[in-house]
Amino acid sequence: MSRFEPTNLGEFCTVNSGFAFKSEQFSEDSNDTFLVKGSNLGHRVIRWDEGPWWDNSDYEKLQRYQLIVDDVVLAMDRPIVGGQLKFAWIKSSDPKSLLVQRVACLRAKDVGDQVFLRYVIASPAFLQYIDTITTGVNVPHISGPDIRKYIFNLPIPEDRQKIAVVLSAYDDLIDNNLERIKLLEEMAQITYEEWFVRMKFPGHEEIGIDSESGLPIGWKSQTLREVTSYINRGVAPKYVESDGFPVINQKCIRKHLVNFAESRLTASEHKVPKDKLLQPLDILVNSTGTGTLGRVAQFFDCSDRATVDTHVTIVRPSDEVSAYWLGRSLEAIEPFIVNLGKGATNQQELGRNDLADVVKLNTPTVELMTQFDDFAHPIFETITNLLNQNGLLKEARDLLLPRLMTGMIDIDNVELPEALLERINKQNHNETNIG
Structure with missing residues (x-):
């Protein structure tokens, strides 16, 4: 008996679109109910800090549009950006939210299949299908009936559960690592503020204050130019769908972290000036547009070549200062940097000299x-x-996903993410000992 049976999404899940909320009634209060719409939906991510929101008093009246844990949401306008599908799923830690029109919510007809559904939508085959059915010049779009018509081979229930367990284990470990990174960043920022803002650094009791500068003796006030070796915008990319290297854009920079999920690729042969190739501990500053201008993140992942586009400024610490100190310093004054923007509301720019x-x-x-x-x-x-772990986990997940969905590999022989990392660590340790 075959372990797969052809079906379509309309038979496997429901596909519903959101409500036509009136933009003039949007709320800017983050304590209200979040609205999931195309503009805050990215590839495997919902940008919860962007808004908009809707008055909480209407939440119960809009039960049909309430999103619940594990719901899969898919953009119906511009569903593919930079070769990546705009979809995500609701997590238990996410705030309550409502679905806006032109975003689809997919729910498996059998609740036990909901996590598996996530990976049907994440598969390269579904991305290719959406690419072929997308229509429209000004606003490329898809429809609910289009989504329902997608045909795929459905594994037997036992295999569906195993596939969901394995692939979600990769995603869960990636998320756990991101949470650990966030906590570590906060630990560093708290110590920075204690030492360099409140001036309670080790031995501060024995250091006098300079009467002219008002700073501890030995400290000095300097411009950013004086403590850096390079400040400049990035490149105008030559975007490609594959065989390129990542270009970080403003959407990648959020909450003092760089997220490659929102990046795009520029052609490998694209000649990027050496100074504009990112180096470890470079600091990236969003430099265009209200709402994004002024965001700061330090760059740590230099396993491969990467650069930024012309809307992001590279700030490279000089050898005379601590790169860690400078990174925390710029993060601490984000609001000040935001206010340096000049120009019309939607056209604000952060000048390099400013x-x-x-x-x-x-x-x-x-x-x-x-x-x-x-x-x-x-x-x-x-x-x-x-x-680096997350890079390995994403690579392994993305290799496994199409193979598991098509039966190319036996689900019972697949490594869980912890076993994969342990094996790689052992290999690296053995190579180090041999070297």
């Missing part, structure tokens, strides 16, 4: 920066390791 010469920092002594490096280095080394 960033370089208007931003001033209280630079501590070399000795204190060295102490901060000693504290921060293990934290950010762990962050780098977790980012």
Whole structure:
């Protein structure tokens, strides 16, 4: 007996679109109910900090549009951006939310298949299908009936459950690593604020205050230009769907982290100036548009070549200062950087010279920066390791997904993510010993 049976999405799940909320009634209060719409939906991510929101008093009246844990949401306008499908799923930690029109919610008819459904939508075959049926020039779009017509081979229930368990284990470990990274970042920021904002650094009791500068003796006020070796915007990419290297854009920079899920590829042969190829501990600053301008994140993942587009500024610390200190310093003054934007509301730009010469920092002594490096280095080394782990996990997940969905490999022989990482660590350890 075959372990697969042809079916279509309309038989396997329901496909419903959202409500036509009136934009003039949108709320900007993040305590209200979040609205999931095309503009805040990305590839495997919902940008919960972007809004909009809707008055909480209407939530119960809109039960049909309430999203629940494990719902799969799919953009129906511009469903593919940069070769990636705009879809995500609702997690238990997400806030309550409502579905907006032109976004589809997919729910398996058997609740036990809901996690498996996520990977049907995540599969390369579904992406290819959506690419072929998308119509429209100004606004490429798909419809509910289009989604329902997608035909795929459905594994038997036992295999569906196993596939869902394995692939979701990869996603869960990736999410856990991101949460650990967030906590480590917060730990570093708390210590930074204690030492360099509240001035409660080790030995502060024995250090006097300079009467002219008002700073601890040995500290000095400097512009960003004085503590950096390079400040410049990125490149105009030559976008490709494959065989390229990542270009970080403004959507990638959020909550002091760089998320490659929103990046696109530029052609491998694209000649990028050496200075504009990212280096470890470069600081990236969003530099265009209200709502995104001023966001800061330090770049740790340099396993491969990467750059940024022209809407992002690269800030490279000089050898005279701690890169960890400078990264935390710019994160701490994000609101100030936001206010440096000039121009019309939707056309605001952060000028390189404004960033370089208007931003001033209280630079501590070399000795204190060295102490901060000693504290921060293990934290950010762990962050780098977790980012590298996530890269391996994503690569393995994306290789497994199409093979599992088509039966190319036996689900019972697939490694869980922890076993994969343990095997890779052992290989690296053995190679180190041989070397």
